[in-house]
Amino acid sequence: MDVETTKEKQIIANLYKYKNVKITPDMEYKFIAQAPKSLTERPIVVGTGPCGLFAGLILAQMGFKPIIIERGKNVKDRSLDTFNFWKKGEFNPNSNVQFGEGGAGTFSDGKLNTQIKDPNHYGRKVLQELVKSGAPDEILYICKPHVGTFRLVKVVENIRNQIISLGGEIRFESKVIDILINENKIDSVILENGEIIKSCHVIFAIGHSARDTFRMLFDRGVCMEAKPFSVGFRIEHSQELIDKGRLGKFAKDERLGAADYKLVHHCSNGRSVYSFCMCPGGRVVAATSENGCVVTNGMSQYTRDEQNANSAIVVGVEPKDYSDGVLGGMEFQEELEKNAYVLGGSDYSAPAQLVGDFLTGKTSGGQGSVRPSYQPGVKFTDLSGAMPEYIITAIREALPQFDKQIKGFAMNDAVLTGVETRTSSPVRIVRNDDYQSVNIEGLYPGGEGAGYAGGIISAAIDGIKIAESVALSILKNPQ
Ligand SMILES: Cc1cc2nc3c(=O)[nH]c(=O)nc-3n(C[C@H](O)[C@H](O)[C@H](O)COP(=O)(O)OP(=O)(O)OC[C@H]3O[C@@H](n4cnc5c(N)ncnc54)[C@H](O)[C@@H]3O)c2cc1C
Structure with missing residues (x-):
């Protein structure tokens, strides 16, 4: 409901009399699942761009306590590295415009329009969460909303804090360098420091610039195609x-x-x-x-x-x-x-x-x-x-x-x-209707890097859809 009045019901009843008036549909987001308290398996999300952040947020809001892994630094430290590069030419390959908390769109115009079809109004949920985390209210109603760089930094921090307060975990400066696959099912991810984290549900929201990770997934036989x-x-x-x-x-x-x-x-x-x-x-x-x-x-x-x-x-x-x-x-x-x-x-x-x-x-x-x-x-x-x-x-x-x-x-x-050159991903990581890789069960490629989004809002919406699919899959066979 976008407008509330004291005579709401009566006004709506009157509006229905007019053939050409369409009442705004119910755009309130409804959670598809809730994790049981006894659940021990924790889904993994790789990447904290809009896709990974929203997948993590929705999983956390449903009680699934995701472990989120990000190769770059938290958004404040990342901003310092990025500005240092721009001012002094000192470049950090793991902390820059593409890599670090918030993902590729953090230092951007923060344009929030999208042309994708969104019959379930997930875009509305994204905008509402952004406002809750510090974006201006106007993004809920103006035609071409934008947030701008400095505000995005604060918004990203607040979303992170919400995920943590709901039991999620975010690990910065942790790069996934390999995966373990067992009988065509994902089993674990391996971090650069050698740590192995087990999960049967891993979302890869790695963006369009993670070339080393694309190479690794390709070498492991994950089905991909050029786009x-x-x-x-x-x-x-x-x-x-x-x-x-x-x-x-x-x-x-x-x-x-x-x-x-x-x-x-x-x-x-x-x-x-x-x-x-x-x-x-x-x-x-x-x-x-x-x-x-x-x-x-x-x-x-x-x-x-x-x-x-x-x-x-x-x-x-x-x-x-x-x-x-x-x-x-x-x-x-x-x-x-x-x-x-x-x-x-x-x-x-x-x-x-x-x-x-x-x-x-x-x-x-x-x-x-x-x-x-x-x-x-x-x-x-x-x-x-x-x-x-x-x-x-x-x-x-x-x-x-x-x-x-x-x-x-x-x-x-x-x-x-x-x-x-980085207008969109040069590859698509092929997935099925359940948002899982077509040949590796439990591996969920998402967002821009996997070839399923082209901007902040579409990547975030993709993250929500994947979170729902992961939640339903975990509930089918809870561990
Ligand atoms: C400068 C700039 C301006 C832009 N402006 C806009 C705009 O105004 N509006 C708009 O809609 N879009 C804009 N975009 C595009 C938008 O940012 C992307 O479409 C969006 O960020 C894609 O989201 P994503 O979550 O799929 O991937 P990304 O945002 O790219 O996030 C991927 C994350 O994964 C992490 N990662 C990668 N590999 C690994 C690994 N192996 N282990 C751990 N972590 C890993 C990365 O560090 C990164 O944080 C802009 C992009 C840039 C670069």
């Missing part, structure tokens, strides 16, 4: 230009906030170019999780009041575009990221180019009116060697088309920074 994703560059303009292009004479109206955009162009070479993860009034961030790689992404604070607007301008790639094999897409991403590291000067600076130079094929010598926000810094160069030729051709065709929709989009001084 399409997208690659390209981040583009930056002044937010003022985007506001003018999108809002015209209302551009300065504070009530409208910083404008966003969504663009797509179908190219003559058969490729589609589109804008992705647009961050109004935000910054481009260094988002690698591996040594010797450069990866871009974007984030904003809740206020969205920084000078620049950014988005990824990406082109879809499919398994046929890169080398054969299930892990071919992951290797393709890795190759692009290593190449970008070298192009940027091998010190975690990102390679960058002015849009005008990119379009005419000229090496850029320095910035113009748009100041690149990427830290630890950018090196102006020629980006045409940073991506396969069909991608460069497609982006060169698309930018002038986007300029027709937002005047100035292809302006000379706009900045392209490379490379954007």
